[in-house]
Amino acid sequence: MQPSAEQLHAQTQAQLGELYEALDSGTFKQVRRMLNGLTPVKIAHLLESSPPQTRRALWRLVDREIEGEVLQELSDDVQSQFLRHMDTQEVVEITEGMDTDDIADILQQLPDQVIQEVLSAMSDQDRRRVESVLTYAEDTAGGLMNTDTITVRPRLTLDVVLRYLRRHDEIPESTDSLIVVNRQDEFLGLLPLGKLLTTDPGVTVREIMDTEAEAIPATLADSEVASLFERHDWVSAPVVDAGGKLLGRITIDDVVDVIREDADHSLMSLAGLDEEEDTFAPLMRTTPRRAIWLGVNLITAIIASAVINIFEETIDKVVALAILMPIVASMGGVAGSQTLTVVIRGMALGQIGRNNLRWLLSREFSAGMINGLLWALVMGVVVSVWFEDYTIAVIIAAAMVINILTAALAGALLPVLLKSVKVDPALAGGVALTTVTDVVGFLAFLGLATYFYA
Amino acid sequence: MQPSAEQLHAQTQAQLGELYEALDSGTFKQVRRMLNGLTPVKIAHLLESSPPQTRRALWRLVDREIEGEVLQELSDDVQSQFLRHMDTQEVVEITEGMDTDDIADILQQLPDQVIQEVLSAMSDQDRRRVESVLTYAEDTAGGLMNTDTITVRPRLTLDVVLRYLRRHDEIPESTDSLIVVNRQDEFLGLLPLGKLLTTDPGVTVREIMDTEAEAIPATLADSEVASLFERHDWVSAPVVDAGGKLLGRITIDDVVDVIREDADHSLMSLAGLDEEEDTFAPLMRTTPRRAIWLGVNLITAIIASAVINIFEETIDKVVALAILMPIVASMGGVAGSQTLTVVIRGMALGQIGRNNLRWLLSREFSAGMINGLLWALVMGVVVSVWFEDYTIAVIIAAAMVINILTAALAGALLPVLLKSVKVDPALAGGVALTTVTDVVGFLAFLGLATYFYA
Known part of the structure; x- marks a missing residue:
């Protein structure tokens, strides 16, 4: 009988707890017995759920005979962490009896010289098979295939x-x-x-x-x-x-991994991360990746501030503008990211092209108009009560409608434009959109205010 | 020979183009011939890639005999749009020869009375089989299963x-x-x-x-x-x-759909959307869903503005604060969303629990510290050149470090907290995080400024 989702999750954590405790108390024999009593799939899951140091300690206690099976079940990112510490002989032993596509997957993460050494240690037939898979890039049918046909x-x-x-x-x-x-x-x-x-x-x-x-x-x-x-x-x-x-x-089992990775790609890319990112990646591995993304965002944030800077005098006169301007930018950002997400997913599913883009744009425009008017009205009422100033209420309502409409159009068009210049919409779409909604939001709100209050 | 990804996409768009043109010119016979010459899978893909009106027009031209096969291939959201316009007899005809799990899927979208009528029109054996699947919720093993065992x-x-x-x-x-x-x-x-x-x-x-x-x-x-x-x-x-x-x-084919939907869930939920959302959903269907999300965001944006409002006097004195404050909030938002995305995916993969949460928190804290210090330093230099004011440069640098650190901790802890009170972290995580990073960002920056300039 299988346990339920919560029970499975609790089981994983219980097993991790026991293993870590035994590791801490130095009873390696016990850890070894517990660990190797599990299926390779389960061991791989426990390794992936462990921080780097514990992960290495556990890996050293995995029995030689099942090392290969466990390794196959790990994600590329984690695999390469272990492979880096193996010598050629170990790689040869570990790949014995593996499917050709899995061997090729593993070899692709090693330096060229090691690949050659491992290949030359194989039987002629195996070598030819692995080489035929290695001819093709990892992300093609040839790289996914197995040579065990009947x-x-x-x-x-x-x-x-x-x-x-x-x-x-x-x-x-x-x-x-x-x-x-x-x-x-x-x-x-x-x-x-x-x-x-x-x-x-x-x-x-x-x-x-x-x-x-x-x-x-x-x-x-x-x-x-x-x-x-x-x-x-x-x-x-x-x-x-x-x-x-x-x-x-x-x-199909190899295809399922591709489906999972493709689906994760949009989610992770929107945060500037790689879909292969190991949840427990060491600090020095994950920090640089994220630093770049923060740097890109800093540039767009400075651009938005430069826009605000244009209206310094107006803000100096009416300080309420400074208090309210983030709301205009934020509502545009959310409206735009809804459109962007729908369009990025639709593109990943191969649904969006020249025949339906116009309809999509007009729907997004209409949805933006309805929701923009609705929340602009609400915000107008809130502001006129809060600041007892009808002018600023009208200004923020108008700016919100302008920004939400712009956001809807930008959210639908940006991914299409980015793709046509061969830039990944999932990676660049979010940043590009935020730049647009911040700039347009501040321009519309502070520009209108300057007109009315100047 | 199969076409490449770009060719497949171009093929879909070419077929859509031809069909739409023929529809527009009213040559329905030709549309019917073109459409029914394709595989049910392809027809379903073309229907899903079409706006509502065109979709309905095309659906009416699909041959009776393959209607059922096409219907099975459609996503739930699109299926229900067609099912709503069918009478009981049509549903009975269309479900003939389908797998029990597919029949159950379709019936689950119909009103109770129609379900009873359709069931009573079936053979005893078929009815018993479908009823056994209907006993279980759609999102359980029983709801996924088929009864065609040998x-x-x-x-x-x-x-x-x-x-x-x-x-x-x-x-x-x-x-x-x-x-x-x-x-x-x-x-x-x-x-x-x-x-x-x-x-x-x-x-x-x-x-x-x-x-x-x-x-x-x-x-x-x-x-x-x-x-x-x-x-x-x-x-x-x-x-x-x-x-x-x-x-x-x-x-496995039914499981692949579950994997795809689960993986889409995090992506779509972070934008307040449902993973089943039809890319070409009619305006009146998609607008209300999004309006709610914009409303939730408006409340959090107003909370952030209320925080700024506390520091009205300080901003009145130093208008540069208004210009720079969005940068602090934005950098916190991005740093937090990176952590949040990693943690939400890790939770979906069942990797995160009490044994490794502490390690994860400490890594996120360290990554936040390193990246916070790095970009705070850069921003400090930029601001001291831009405004020729060292005090404000120090203030923004300190506020950025505080907010990026808070964002890292909030990004890791919020999903775990939300899950423990049975709230979907993918749905609520993003909004909760933005609220934290906006409030802390404005509080830190404007609070420090008030201390130094008061």
Whole structure:
């Protein structure tokens, strides 16, 4: 019986608590026994949930035989922290028996010289396989693929196929189809296991194979691979080179990681962070990344202040303006970030383009108009009661409408513009938007005030 | 050959362009032919990429026979827009031949009376199956499951199992294992197809079945189901009731949707939006949701202004304070949102708890101290050059350090506190944090200024 979400979370924390206590009291034997009694998946989760020092201490106590399995389950960022301290021999031992795509993943994080050494320590067949995966960038179909395919020829009868399979000790995980190829290893179609099991054994592969099945080109981007899997509910899919020759296959478990990372990308990028960021990254690793982001923000904040500076005299006359101006900027910022978030997600889902952008803009404009008028009215009433000054109430209401409308348009257009100049909208969109809403907010509010009070 | 990401996106837009043009010119026959020549998955994507009016026009031109398939592929928000205009008979027709979990999904969006009518129009067996799924909430294992399991008894030989399978026309999609049950339908273990195909046919199921395989309790939360699938690389898993009786199975394609939604949840919630939000939601549907969020933000912005109001006299004396104060608040906001994002994602991954919170707080404090001092120094220099006033330079530098440190601690603690009082940290975290960084930023800066200039 599985525990509930809260129980699972409590279990993780209880296990961490026990392990840390045993570590602190120096009873390493006990830690080792506790740790290695768990599944590799669980061990990886506990390692990822630990601060750097404890993480290293625990890692040293993981049994040699399961080190490789645990390593595979870790995120790239954490993997590389351990790999940095291994020598070539250790890497060779740890990668033995791993899937080719997992070996390639690990090698890609090592210096070139170590990669060559590890490759030369492998068997010829394994080396060729890993090299074929390494040819492709990590974020393409080729980099995601595995070379553990089971292929059959079209002229065989199912009976022969069944006897052929029985000669295997096991078939690779997530195999839902055998791959049909010709003598030149060119992809012809798929033979789903379901069909193999429900069809008369006298029939040939050619008669029942699925020739409509699509093969994925090795150079396709991983996010596009994920969207194909999602749309077609695939469990695995064959990968081919430009000439249609079978190179390997991609399985859903690797695709799930891509989906998770892609979805995290927008969230993390909006805060100037990398989606691979380790929650427990050491101080010296996370601080520089964040410093850059704070620096970029400081520049935009100074620009906004320079705008306020233009209206120094007006503020000097009416100090209430200084009190109220952050409200105008803040409301624009929130309205804009709502639009920005919807548009960034829509773009990630491939929904937004020239045919529907105009409709989207007009909806955002209308939503901005309605909500702008609504809250401008409320704010106008609040201000006229608070400051007993109708002029300033009218000014703030007008500035709020102007800024919320600008924010809605900027929130929809900025990501599209950024993408057209090949800048990641999730990364740059938030900062660009804040600059616009701050500048326009202060300009509108203080500009109108200068006009009325000058 | 598959097209690349850009080509796929361009293809979608080209298809939309052609369809819209044909719609505009009123050549519905042509639209119908073009549309129904596409796969249901593609049609669903085009519908989701269309504004409401066009979406409805296109939907009316989808062939009856594939309406159901297209409907299944749509997100809940879009599904319900179409379902609202259907009568009971149409719903009955459209759900024929669908998987039970998909039927349950659709029914859950209809009024109770319609659900009863649709259920009573079904065959006894189908109704019982759908009702068993409807018993469980949509966001639990029971709500995700399908009832199309293939079960076998442990005493059978594999040869008998193979002959039994051959009596089926097809086996359900994403079947990677047969489920082994006893006479009382209680779950005993799994028989992976890979093992079935590679083992001697004379062996019995009992001898080779996987009894370590875990079954999922029907009441487990869907996000927990997703994390089990992710950790164990499952393709499908059996679902049981509290007594261990087999109810159905969950397949990876449904889990992928949960993973996508969970990952989107943090992103959308931080902007006060729902993760199911339709990109092309009609104006009257999206405006109220956003209005509430703007209203909440207005209250926090007014609180910040009230803080500034306390220091009215000081600002009246030194107008430069009004010019510089947004910088202090803004830098705190950015530093805090970086911490908040890391912590919210860490919590979603189940990594953060009492054992590591202290380490996390101390790292965030140190990172805040380093980055705070760095940018405070830079800002101090900028201000002393800009305003030729060393006092204000020292004041802003000190206020920035105070606010960035506060932001780091608040960003780490607020989500944990909110969760402990059962408030969604992704939804409330951003607003709560901005309130803290605005209030502390203005208090520190203007408070220090009052002390020095009074």
